[in-house]
Amino acid sequence: xxGKMTVTSPAHVASNKxxxxxxxxxxxxxxxxxxxxxxxxxxxxxxxxxxxxxxxxPGIAVCAAFLLVPLAxxxxxxxxxxxxYGGIADVWKLDNYIDTLTDSYFHEIFLRTxxxxxxxxxxxxxxxxxxxxxxxxxxxPWRSLCLLIVLxxxxxxxxxxxxxxxxxxxxTGLVNQGLLALGLVSQPVEFMYTETGVVIALVHVLVPFMxxxxxxxxxxxxxxxxxxxxxxxxxxxTVLRRIVxxxxxxxxxxxxxxxxxxxxxxxxxxxIIGGRRLKVAATLTYDEFLNTLNWPLGAAVAMLLLVxxxxxxxxxxxxxxxxxxxxFE
Amino acid sequence: MPYLILDxxxxxxxxxxAVDALSLTVEKGELIxxxxxxxxxKTTTLQMIAGFLDPTVGRIVLDGQDLLARKxxxxxxxxxxxxxxxxxxxxxxxxxxxxxxxxGTNRADRDRMVADALRLVGLEQHGDRxxxxxxxxxxxxxxxxxALVIRPNLLLLDEPLSNLDAKMRExxxxxxxxxxxxxxxTMILVTxxxxxxxxxxxxxxxxxxGRIQQVASPQDAYDxxxxxxxxxxxxxxxxxxxxxxxxxxxxADTHWPVSGEVPPGPGALAVRPEKIGFVDVGxxxxxxxxxxxxxxxxxxxxxxxxxxLMVIRQHDGSILPKESERVMVGWxxxxxxxxxxxxxx
Ligand SMILES: Nc1ncnc2c1ncn2[C@@H]1O[C@H](COP(=O)(O)OP(=O)(O)O)[C@@H](O)[C@H]1O
Ligand SMILES: [Mg+2]
Numbered sequence: 237x238x239g240k241m242t243v244t245s246p247a248h249v250a251s252n253k254x255x256x257x258x259x260x261x262x263x264x265x266x267x268x269x270x271x272x273x274x275x276x277x278x279x280x281x282x283x284x285x286x287x288x289x290x291x292x293x294p295g296i297a298v299c300a301a302f303l304l305v306p307l308a309x310x311x312x313x314x315x316x317x318x319x320x321y322g323g324i325a326d327v328w329k330l331d332n333y334i335d336t337l338t339d340s341y342f343h344e345i346f347l348r349t350x351x352x353x354x355x356x357x358x359x360x361x362x363x364x365x366x367x368x369x370x371x372x373x374x375x376x377p378w379r380s381l382c383l384l385i386v387l388x389x390x391x392x393x394x395x396x397x398x399x400x401x402x403x404x405x406x407x408t409g410l411v412n413q414g415l416l417a418l419g420l421v422s423q424p425v426e427f428m429y430t431e432t433g434v435v436i437a438l439v440h441v442l443v444p445f446m447x448x449x450x451x452x453x454x455x456x457x458x459x460x461x462x463x464x465x466x467x468x469x470x471x472x473x474t475v476l477r478r479i480v481x482x483x484x485x486x487x488x489x490x491x492x493x494x495x496x497x498x499x500x501x502x503x504x505x506x507x508i509i510g511g512r513r514l515k516v517a518a519t520l521t522y523d524e525f526l527n528t529l530n531w532p533l534g535a536a537v538a539m540l541l542l543v544x545x546x547x548x549x550x551x552x553x554x555x556x557x558x559x560x561x562x563x564f565e
Numbered sequence: 566m567p568y569l570i571l572d573x574x575x576x577x578x579x580x581x582x583a584v585d586a587l588s589l590t591v592e593k594g595e596l597i598x599x600x601x602x603x604x605x606x607k608t609t610t611l612q613m614i615a616g617f618l619d620p621t622v623g624r625i626v627l628d629g630q631d632l633l634a635r636k637x638x639x640x641x642x643x644x645x646x647x648x649x650x651x652x653x654x655x656x657x658x659x660x661x662x663x664x665x666x667x668x669g670t671n672r673a674d675r676d677r678m679v680a681d682a683l684r685l686v687g688l689e690q691h692g693d694r695x696x697x698x699x700x701x702x703x704x705x706x707x708x709x710x711x712a713l714v715i716r717p718n719l720l721l722l723d724e725p726l727s728n729l730d731a732k733m734r735e736x737x738x739x740x741x742x743x744x745x746x747x748x749x750x751t752m753i754l755v756t757x758x759x760x761x762x763x764x765x766x767x768x769x770x771x772x773x774x775g776r777i778q779q780v781a782s783p784q785d786a787y788d789x790x791x792x793x794x795x796x797x798x799x800x801x802x803x804x805x806x807x808x809x810x811x812x813x814x815x816x817a818d819t820h821w822p823v824s825g826e827v828p829p830g831p832g833a834l835a836v837r838p839e840k841i842g843f844v845d846v847g848x849x850x851x852x853x854x855x856x857x858x859x860x861x862x863x864x865x866x867x868x869x870x871x872x873x874l875m876v877i878r879q880h881d882g883s884i885l886p887k888e889s890e891r892v893m894v895g896w897x898x899x900x901x902x903x904x905x906x907x908x909x910x
Contacts, residue, residue: 460648463615463617464644464650466617466638467615467616467637467640467712468638469639470638470663470667472638474667479652
């Protein structure tokens with residue numbers, strides 16, 4: 237078996253100095269250096285080669301320099317200790333993590349962060365999925381126009397968009413004026429400095445990512461599949477529920493991962509709409525770094541946010557992938 | 566009263582007319598093919614019957630009832646799509662059971678009917694597989710089983726065999742014909758493959774540019790094409806210009822009897838290469854320009870006063886003319902079709 241394989245693979249011959257090499261050379265002449273005209277062309281070698289690694293070196297270097305190194309530095313920083321008078325001390329202890337994980341002040345902030353992220357993700361899925369579906373069914377001129385409107389917010393900076401929401405959501409803002417005029421509420425609803433306000437603004441910021449992601453999975457859907465279900469007697473809503481929805485689940489999932497990660501680590505929107513009282517993990521990190529100057533604690537919070545994000549996203553991903561196994565293949 | 570009536574069915578997309586005043590009747594239990602080149606409006610016609618497209622003008626009557634008044638999910642038709650359109654997230658059995666589920670068939674009946682349908686298409690072992698893991702031929706059978714299990718009163722098949730390789734296609738043609746015999750469902754088969762249409766159908770509807778060219782049995786359409794398009798689409802043919810005088814047509818210095826009703830004036834005569842023989846008297850005289858051996862047959866090119874003719878003769882040991890020999894070619898009047906000149910363009 238081995239001998240047979242060696243004969244058909246000249247590249248292998250060169251690296252495998254067995255008796256077969258001799259036989260080959262006797263027959264084909266200077267085989268190792270130059271194949272004889274009759275021999276099959278030498279296939280790319282399966283040998284370990286430097287070339288792929290060399291070619292990906294620039295990418296690896298950029299990734300290492302701008303992602304891995306700062307991340308490692310942050311991780312190391314989070315192990316240092318800080319005192320108000322002594323500054324940062326070069327010690328390696330888990331004190332910051334223990335403090336963060338045992339203090340109910342931090343619990344509240346982390347809980348709020350992930351509650352907001354979860355609500356934003358659910359709202360984006362609930363809004364973005366039908367939006368993408370409707371967009372796909374639209375006619376030619378309207379479709380691109382509406383897609384532009386949906387994706388438009390991505391072209392404007394998050395800060396200006398959020399300041400816009402601050403104007404709209406204030407006690408005398410347009411939203412409250414409208415609600416009062418319609419008689420839906422008797423006094424202005426508090427949106428500013430509340431989780432509701434932060435969720436509304438974040439949904440607006442992040443829903444385009446969900447639309448794009450679901451849109452991509454809708455593109456892969458065979459439109460005849462819906463017709464097939466109709467012809468079998470399914471009502472349009474059954475078609476949506478039983479045929480379309482399960483097939484665009486991967487798109488909803490990847491959209492949700494993007495939205496959740498961005499919402500959990502969002503800074504500008506919670507900072508402006510939530511203000512200084514309603515802290516989330518990102519604004520907490522910022523305050524620790526720039527106001528309290530407790531860099532190690534800020535770093536520990538940042539690391540915890542990263543780890544929690546990864547755990548939640550990977551966990552949900554596994555769960556949904558198992559549920560919709562066939563669609564993901 | 567015919568089972569299915571398509572009456573002046575027309576579909577326009579903006580200014581483009583995809584299907585133009587198509588009228589057709591189909592009998593119960595018949596297998597009829599819509600045959601034509603790509604883009605001639607076959608799929609559009611089928612989609613109008615299925616209800617996925619609304620006709621611009623026209624009427625569709627099935628079993629005495631106006632089909633257009635019913636939504637696609639209330640028409641009770643079986644559809645097999647060119648892309649199969651299987652539900653990728655369901656197993657084969659779930660795919661086939663879907664239509665029964667929508668009809669509220671109870672669990673036990675459903676399981677039995679699904680098993681029967683899968684047996685009919687030879688997939689009884691594959692119920693819990695997923696369609697993506699199956700070959701094109703198997704997916705095609707699943708699509709067929711899924712459409713048949715609901716006992717449709719009409720089965721629409723849109724190029725169901727076009728994605729299969731030649732051998733598989735032949736097998737599936739035989740299979741399809743067998744199933745049609747067994748269950749006797751009325752079927753409309755769309756295809757651009759003339760040999761498939763010939764092999765399977767009771768009647769073929771030859772279409773071009775959204776219009777029906779001829780409706781006839783496969784043999785009739787082949788032997789007596791209504792016009793040049795049909796003649797050429799259903800295989801190779803010789804078209805000879807001539808003049809029609811009442812009951813005969815003159816081609817060069819020969820006269821041939823005309824059986825049908827063809828208006829007098831300029832006309833054309835169509836005759837298949839394999840229907841032409843070398844005769845001693847009473848034919849068109851000409852010269853053999855080329856002869857090619859093709860295994861089971863010989864192909865001749867004969868130059869005559871009416872133009873160049875293609876002649877096919879079986880390789881059966883009989884003595885055949887050689888190149889540049891003077892010959893006379895002829896055919897039986899019943900093997901030719903005569904048409905007005907405008908149909909021969
Ligand atoms: N939705 C549509 N909009 C515009 N033109 C269409 C549409 N659907 C089909 N057509 C046109 O109608 C013609 C017939 O199409 P189709 O019925 O799919 O042909 P076939 O199935 O015979 O290949 C084609 O020229 C096609 O381009
Ligand atoms: Mg088609």
